[in-house]
Amino acid sequence: MTGKSDTLVAWDDVLASYDPALGLEVHVELNTVTKMFCGCPTEFGAEPNSQVCPVCLGLPGAMPVVNRKAVESAIRIGLALNCEIAEWCRFARKNYFYPDMPKNFQTSQYDEPIAFEGYMDVMVEGEIHRVEIERAHMEEDTGKSLHVGGATGRIHGADYSLVDYNRAGIPLIEIVTKPIMGSREKAPLIAKAYVAQLRELIVALGVSDARMDQGSIRADVNLSLAPVGTGALGTRTETKNVNSLRSVERAVRYEMQRHAAVLDSGKAIFQETRHWHEDTGVTTSGREKSDADDYRYFPEPDLVPVAPSRAWVEELSGTLPENPREKLDRLQADWGFSDLEMRDTVGAGALGLVEETIAAGAAPQAARKWWLSEMARRANDSGVDIAELGVSPAQVAAVQALVDAKTINDKLARQVFDGLLAGEGTPEEIVAARGLAVVSDDGALGAAVDIAIAANPDVADKIRDGKHAAAGALIGVVMKEMRGQADAGRVRELILEKLS
Amino acid sequence: MPEITRDEVAHLATLARIDLDDAELDHLAPQLSVILESIASISSVAGDDVPPTSHPMPLTNVFREDVVVPGLTAAQALSGAPASEQQRFSVPRILGDEQ
Numbered sequence: 206m207t208g209k210s211d212t213l214v215a216w217d218d219v220l221a222s223y224d225p226a227l228g229l230e231v232h233v234e235l236n237t238v239t240k241m242f243c244g245c246p247t248e249f250g251a252e253p254n255s256q257v258c259p260v261c262l263g264l265p266g267a268m269p270v271v272n273r274k275a276v277e278s279a280i281r282i283g284l285a286l287n288c289e290i291a292e293w294c295r296f297a298r299k300n301y302f303y304p305d306m307p308k309n310f311q312t313s314q315y316d317e318p319i320a321f322e323g324y325m326d327v328m329v330e331g332e333i334h335r336v337e338i339e340r341a342h343m344e345e346d347t348g349k350s351l352h353v354g355g356a357t358g359r360i361h362g363a364d365y366s367l368v369d370y371n372r373a374g375i376p377l378i379e380i381v382t383k384p385i386m387g388s389r390e391k392a393p394l395i396a397k398a399y400v401a402q403l404r405e406l407i408v409a410l411g412v413s414d415a416r417m418d419q420g421s422i423r424a425d426v427n428l429s430l431a432p433v434g435t436g437a438l439g440t441r442t443e444t445k446n447v448n449s450l451r452s453v454e455r456a457v458r459y460e461m462q463r464h465a466a467v468l469d470s471g472k473a474i475f476q477e478t479r480h481w482h483e484d485t486g487v488t489t490s491g492r493e494k495s496d497a498d499d500y501r502y503f504p505e506p507d508l509v510p511v512a513p514s515r516a517w518v519e520e521l522s523g524t525l526p527e528n529p530r531e532k533l534d535r536l537q538a539d540w541g542f543s544d545l546e547m548r549d550t551v552g553a554g555a556l557g558l559v560e561e562t563i564a565a566g567a568a569p570q571a572a573r574k575w576w577l578s579e580m581a582r583r584a585n586d587s588g589v590d591i592a593e594l595g596v597s598p599a600q601v602a603a604v605q606a607l608v609d610a611k612t613i614n615d616k617l618a619r620q621v622f623d624g625l626l627a628g629e630g631t632p633e634e635i636v637a638a639r640g641l642a643v644v645s646d647d648g649a650l651g652a653a654v655d656i657a658i659a660a661n662p663d664v665a666d667k668i669r670d671g672k673h674a675a676a677g678a679l680i681g682v683v684m685k686e687m688r689g690q691a692d693a694g695r696v697r698e699l700i701l702e703k704l705s
Numbered sequence: 706m707p708e709i710t711r712d713e714v715a716h717l718a719t720l721a722r723i724d725l726d727d728a729e730l731d732h733l734a735p736q737l738s739v740i741l742e743s744i745a746s747i748s749s750v751a752g753d754d755v756p757p758t759s760h761p762m763p764l765t766n767v768f769r770e771d772v773v774v775p776g777l778t779a780a781q782a783l784s785g786a787p788a789s790e791q792q793r794f795s796v797p798r799i800l801g802d803e804q
Contacts, residue, residue, distance in 0.1 A: 237771050244774025253792040254783060258776030274771035295759060302722045304796040351793065367793035496762070499720055504759035512765040 206250035211425045211487065216390075216458070219430075223468070225392045225461050226438055227385040228427035229336075229453075231403055233378045233413050234346060234420070235278050240374035242269030242312060242508075249419065253369035261374035263308030263619050269507055271296075274375035276319070277521060278412040279343045280513055282378050284522050285406055286338045291319050293512040296343070296505040304368050305347035313379075315502040318342035319511065320429045321558025325406070327390055327398045328477050331548045333530075337383040348373040349455040378412075383440060384427075392428075392461065397454040400424050401554045402529065404450075408557060409526035416449050418593050424453055426481075427461040430468060439464075444479040444488050450554055450590045459488060508516060536560065536661045540569035553581050554591055558598050565602030568609075575601050579622060588675045596625055603632045645692035646698065650683070653691065657682040676700050709737045 240247060243260035259267035283290050297315035298612070321631055323338035349372050354364030378485065380403065388395045391665045404422055414421045429441035442464070447456045460479070467474055478491035536556075537547045540563065550556050555576040562572035580601070584591040604621050608614045613621065613636060624635035644650060657679045658665045667675040676697055683696045711734040717793065735781045779792050788795035 239771050239773055243776070244769070244772065245776045246773050252777040254794070255792075257779075257782045258774070260779075262782060270767060270769045272771055273768035276768065293765070300720075302720070304794070304799060350796075350799070351791075352799075353790075363798060366796050366799050367790055368796055369793050373710070506759065509760055509762070509764040511765050577799060605712065 212466040212470075213459070213462035215468060216462065219461050219465040221389050222251055222433055223387060223430040224227060224386070224433050224435070225457075225463070226429045226431065226441070227382075227388055227392050227396055227457060228441070229382045229385075229396060229399055229429065230425040230443075231380045231400060232346075232423045232425075233282070233380065233407055233415075234422070235275055235376040235378065236411075236413050237272055237274045237278070237376055237423075239272060241272055241275050241343070241376035245265075245374065247375050249414075251371055254371065256371040257373070261307075262304075262370055268581050269312065271508060271511065272376060275343065276511060278376070278410070279378050280518060280521050281321050281410055281430075281524060282380070282407070283323065283341050284518070285410055285525050286320065286325055286341060286380065288320035288322040288323030288338060288341060290513060290518050291317060291321070291511075292509055292515075293317075294319050294548035297502045297512045299344075300501045300507050301470070301499075303347075304366065305350055305373070306438050307370060307373065308350070311344060311347065312505055312508070313344035314503075319513075325399065325402060327395060327402055328533075328548075328551055329398045330395045330552065331544070333469045334385075334388070334395050334398075336385055336392075336395070339529045340384045341378055341380045341625050344379060346372050346375040346377050348618050382666060386436070386595075392453040393457040396426060396457045397450050398552075400453050401450050404559050406526075406529065414652075414666045417450070417590070420448065423448060426453060426456050426460065427458060427547065428464065429474070430461065430464045439468075440474040440476050442474060442477055442488075444481050445491065449481070449593070451588070452481060452483055456488065459486065463488070478681055520636045542569065542573065546573060547579055553577055555581070557695070558592060558601075561598035562601045562605075565599045567602040567605040571605045571608070572598075572601065575605065575618075579619060583622070583626070596622060600625055600632060607632055607636060610695075611645060611692055612636060612642050614643055614693065617643065641690065642689055643692045647695070648698055649687075650691060650696055651703075653683045653686045654679070654696060654703060656686065658700070658703065665704055668700065673701060707742055709734060 207477060218439065237247060239245060242263055243258050245256045245258050245261055248256065280290055293469050294314060294317035295319075296312050298310040299313045299315070300310045302309055318340035320341040321339065323341070325336050325338060327334045327336050348368050348370040351367040351369070352363035353367060382399070385392070385395060400422075404415050404417070407413050409424065415424070426444040426446045426447055427441045428444070429439035431437040431439045442460060444456050444460060447453050464474055479488035480491050481488050526532075532554075533547065534550070536542075537544075543548065550559055550573060553576065558576050558580075559569075559572045562576065563569050567575075580591055580594055580596060584594045587594070604613075604618050604625075607621070608615060608618055617636075620639060620641055621632050621635050624630070624639060625632065629635050661679060661682065664675050664678050668679070679700050680693055680696050683700075684691050711730055714734045714737060715725065715730055719729075783789045783792070783794065786794050
């Protein structure tokens with residue numbers, strides 16, 4: 206990181222002077238059992254260099270062979286993004302020298318991607334924005350470097366680096382949008398919603414673990430500004446490895462404000478990569494972006510072309526998940542959500558979570574309530590995406606089941622979530638260990654009700670006169686007395702019985 | 706006729722991480738030009754009816770199934786490495802950025 210901080214222009218001033226053009230490149234790591242071009246396993250977290258062979262180590266004479274399943278996943282992703290599927294396409298070598306690629310080239314696709322010319326309809330604040338997809342192509346992941354020495358563990362200032370090639374050769378699909386124009390103040394939200402929806406689509410297709418925090422989905426954000434109303438395309442920067450939905454939104458906003466400051470001062474934006482820093486929420490300069498020429502792409506001679514038959518493509522299109530917009534309509538009807546409730550659920554990135562919670566047995570409104578109030582608040586407080594909070598849909602459903610069974614109430618349920626996040630065990634174990642169960646035993650409740658009536662004779666008289674609404678005040682007293690652990694419904698019944 | 710300039714050779718050498726001094730550039734640039742010219746003579750015999758060909762065999766769709774094949778152990782993988790540490794390949798300080 207450089208020491209000096211960037212000058213930023215106020216958000217409203219950015220919009221007054223400039224139009225953003227946005228582009229997103231998303232890398233999806235496939236969940237195939239083996240690598241793209243060899244039979245090495247792809248398990249996450251294995252011992253360093255234990256999932257390698259001559260092919261992915263780039264040893265002389267090793268010959269790659271394409272993984273059929275990876276091609277199948279690429280085609281299914283392309284179809285789900287409404288793309289054309291190439292009738293014939295080749296792999297290409299992207300040549301560069303960097304120790305994370307032992308071959309000194311990455312096997313990728315260049316001007317013949319397997320899928321191209323598609324779109325995805327993205328919902329932002331209840332409105333549909335069509336994001337055009339330029340291409341989706343197949344390539345391989347790189348190894349992982351560990352930088353040793355220096356103060357920060359970062360690449361700059363390191364003495365040397367240690368490389369693990371387990372990840373080298375794992376299949377990646379890179380999905381590239383066309384420039385998204387006219388998004389104006391919604392650019393950060395559209396970027397976030399696109400990546401969120403793309404992630405949900407990938408989950409529905411079942412082709413990837415789709416864990417942004419583990420890097421199985423990685424987003425690069427391309428951004429440029431042009432003078433407002435000109436429709437021109439300015440020089441862009443490419444911000445790499447933006448690895449949470451929240452950061453996608455923040456990175457777009459940051460780069461818009463930074464570009465505006467550079468342009469306002471009469472300077473030019475250089476085409477370069479930028480690094481996103483999750484902790485500080487800023488980007489720093491990376492390297493100058495190489496021209497495509499410098500990669501000296503050429504067709505991969507060791508792999509024959511891929512020519513998916515139309516029958517195969519047709520067969521794969523029969524395996525696609527439900528169209529996202531039709532699915533939204535169906536879910537809304539099934540759940541009985543209002544338009545606003547549905548929009549908020551999608552906007553919070555909680556659609557899949559709510560769906561899974563309902564599938565695990567919770568009532569729709571209860572599932573929505575927990576995710577959009579309690580979980581959204583907690584995620585916001587800790588600055589993480591709601592999906593990465595650490596509470597699963599199954600756990601939320603289990604907590605709600607305890608509420609439904611009147612073992613706990615909503616207030617106690619919040620303490621159960623505290624326990625879940627602290628890793629104290631299952632909801633049942635937490636209720637037992639923390640002593641959270643609601644008291645509905647008439648003996649204990651009756652005694653507390655008697656004390657409350659005796660302490661509040663005025664309120665008791667009102668209830669005797671038929672003002673049943675006044676019971677609320679006594680319920681409050683009882684709840685306080687019992688530290689929130691009384692069954693409020695039963696308390697009300699007891700009060701009315703005793704004062705009738 | 707294709708010709709490669711001294712600047713282009715210098716640029717390619719940088720991309721390929723080959724350290725060439727001025728004398729070497731003076732020496733190599735004309736030689737590379739000759740090689741390019743020789744290869745370019747192939748274009749003169751390729752008619753319009755011959756499409757550019759990247760693969761000599763008319764094969765497509767050579768796939769393997771998604772089944773694990775045993776590879777190398779970490780010890781085998783690292784056996785040819787000039788240096789290793791923590792079961793990883795040790796490489797000199799990286800100056801540039803990741804691609």
